[in-house]
Amino acid sequence: MNSKKIIGIIALIRPPNLLIVFLTISAAAVLAGATIDDWILVSLASLAGAVIGGGGNAINDFFDAEIDAINRPNRPLPRGDVTKQEAWWVWRLASSAGVLLSAYVGPLPFAIALFWIVSLYFYSRVLKRKVLIGNLAVGVVTALAFVYGALSVGGFEHSLIPAFFAFLVNLARELVKDVQDIEGDRRGGARTLPVVYGVKPALGLATLVIVLLIMSTVVPYANGTYNVHYLVLVGVADLALTYVAVSLWRSRLPHRLERLSLVLKFTMVLGLAAIYIGS
Structure with a gap:
């Protein structure tokens, strides 16, 4: 794998957005009462959410390749740095890793992780092209990051x-x-x-x-x-x-x-x- 491909995959998953997801989940856990003893659990929960988010970005670009050729021609797929098949595999691998990490965190975070993966897939494939439904879906998925972080250490x-x-x-x-x-x-x-x-x-x-x-x-x-x-x-x-x-x-x-x-x-x-x- 050459450096251009690696840079393209990194751009595909949108690292700044993933950092926000990671910090959001961590902050939600702290607000819910997490202590220094919970740092491993909180870190795993935050990493799981960020990884799932990265997969969601990949599948979004997969389904938006043609539209992005007009709206965002500098994205990795329209530019040719990453193929659609590679974006598909990034989604599968990231989603699998995220859900496995969430399973370790707890049953409720695991359920939210599954909901995220399914929602992000159908958002990218269908919902974002429907009046308001896609907008509302993104709002709900983002809001759940706080609930997910809180549930990783207790109440929400x-x-x-x-x-x-x-x-x-x-x-x-x-x-x-x-x-x-x-x-x-x-x-x-x-x-x-x-x-x-x-x-x-x-x-x-x-x-x-x-x-x-x-x-x-x-x-x-x-x-x-x-x-x-x-x-x-x-x-x-x-x-x-x-x-x-x-x-x-x-x-x-x-x-x-x-x-x-x-x-x-x-x-x-x-x-x-x-x-x-x-x-």
Whole structure:
């Protein structure tokens, strides 16, 4: 295997996204009461989630090869660095490894891991091409990372608030990405919200979700769940979210929307830090 192939496979699984998954699961476990004695279990759970996520990215690119040739020609498959068969095997191997690791963590994390694998497969093959269903699926799958991390060491009650926030921010981000990808999705026959109903309804829904998210972030401080340190950091995240909500209506150029999508990803990391520090 040459270096170009190795680099292509690494790009296929999207390492920055996997790092976020790993940190999310680890943080959820700590919020649920994990101690230093649980570090092996937490590490295995976090690694399992990240590996499954990498497999999900591979199978997504497998089914999106033709659309990505239009929307993202620099991805490994359209560029020719990785073949579809190789992407298929990356998914199979990563999913198998992830589910085996999850089996060691516990029965409930194992069940969530199986749900992830099945959901990511059908999302990539069918659901992402359906109006709103694919967007909601990504939100649920992402939110479950918090529940999964908490269940790896015990109860999941402390994971519900961050899971709700993760659902909303990823729902908004997926809607923005749908607008960004409208040309390739239209040519590929995908029936996403902007393809079927237009760009303005999609941006309107994304804005509504962001506003709901901003309003929701104040509640855990108001009811005493998180302290003032949370409020300070989440306030910065809310400013970034406000910037995205306003900017969505200023320009719909793909590179501009891609930047806003990255800002939304950043707010998730910042929100995670806020919850960790403020809890």
